[in-house]
Amino acid sequence: MASLLPPQVAAMESFGEWEGDWRRALFPVEARVVDKAMDKRRREFAGVRVLARRSLRVLGVSPVPLVPGARGEPGWPPGVVGAMTHCTGYRAAAAARAEAGVAAVGIDAEPHARLSAEVLEMVAGPSEHDHVKLLSERWPQVSWGCLLFSAKEAVFKAWYPLARCELGFLDAEVELWADHDRAGGFQAAVSRPGPFTAVSGRWRIARGVVATAVTVDATA
Numbered sequence: 741m742a743s744l745l746p747p748q749v750a751a752m753e754s755f756g757e758w759e760g761d762w763r764r765a766l767f768p769v770e771a772r773v774v775d776k777a778m779d780k781r782r783r784e785f786a787g788v789r790v791l792a793r794r795s796l797r798v799l800g801v802s803p804v805p806l807v808p809g810a811r812g813e814p815g816w817p818p819g820v821v822g823a824m825t826h827c828t829g830y831r832a833a834a835a836a837r838a839e840a841g842v843a844a845v846g847i848d849a850e851p852h853a854r855l856s857a858e859v860l861e862m863v864a865g866p867s868e869h870d871h872v873k874l875l876s877e878r879w880p881q882v883s884w885g886c887l888l889f890s891a892k893e894a895v896f897k898a899w900y901p902l903a904r905c906e907l908g909f910l911d912a913e914v915e916l917w918a919d920h921d922r923a924g925g926f927q928a929a930v931s932r933p934g935p936f937t938a939v940s941g942r943w944r945i946a947r948g949v950v951a952t953a954v955t956v957d958a959t960a
Contacts, residue, residue: 741832741847744942744953748840750798751847753832755947758787765790767805784831788824789814792833795822799837813900823847823897830949843935844956846898848890852950855885863889863909871915881921887943887950888914894941894952895928902935902956922946928954 742751763771765786774782792814793803799820806814806824816822822835823845830849836842855863864872868888875884891914899907911932918924923944930937941954 741834741849741951741953744847744944744951745834745845746842746955748842749834749836749845749955750795751832751834751953752791752794753830753951754787754791755830755949757829758783758790758831760786760790762786769805769807773808784826788826788831788833791831792822792824792835795833795835796820799835801835811900811906813897821845821901823894825849825893825897825951827851827949830947830951832951834953836955838958841958842955843958844898844902845953846894846896846941846955847951847953848893848897849949849951850886850890850893852883852945852948853886854883855889859889860885863892865910865913868913875916875918879918879921882918882945883950884916887916887952890950890952891916891926891928891941891943894954895930895939898939898954898956899930899934899936905934907932907934916943926952 741753745751762782774785804817819838824833825848827849834845834847872884895912896907912928912930914928916926925942927940939954943952
């Protein structure tokens with residue numbers, strides 16, 4: 741994940757299942773959020789916050805509770821922006837100081853698997869369908885539908901903290917490209933009025949996981 745982000749963003753990631761004690765890893769106010777959740781959810785919630793606090797430590801910020809907001813977005817301390825993500829066998833967190841010129845960060849991770857036709861229909865507009873088809877012919881070893889989905893998720897995670905409103909899948913049109921069959925970039929054009937109209941990002945596939953990331957400059 742760190743390779744997808746600029747140096748002023750502190751990123752931490754971990755592969756495999758998190759085996760820690762979820763209660764000991766959380767502040768009491770965080771633990772109450774998942775107290776009645778399934779064990780898998782508790783471990784995901786705690787494991788990614790362990791990484792988030794490591795990212796904060798790199799920035800010189802003391803550990804604090806990271807309580808989710810109304811849409812599940814993490815509540816970062818004042819002056820810090822960031823994002824978290826987790827999927828089966830992977831978790832990551834990224835944070836930056838706003839004074840470093842970063843207005844927002846969006847990261848996402850998904851298992852690298854074929855996206856169903858039904859989900860792709862919801863996620864992609866007509867031009868994106870054509871785009872995914874062409875890329876799939878050129879690079880069949882990459883699940884471009886999955887990558888498109890993840891790229892949009894990363895864009896949405898950067899959008900929401902700034903706009904305080906949701907972005908629909910068809911509100912952002914994404915163009916993907918490959919440097920090789922394991923990494924590349926993307927550009928997203930946002931049609932809905934809000935804090936930014938375009939944002940670029942990077943993607944990488946490693947150990948069966950697709951990771952995507954975007955940053956929004958404070959001057960954007």
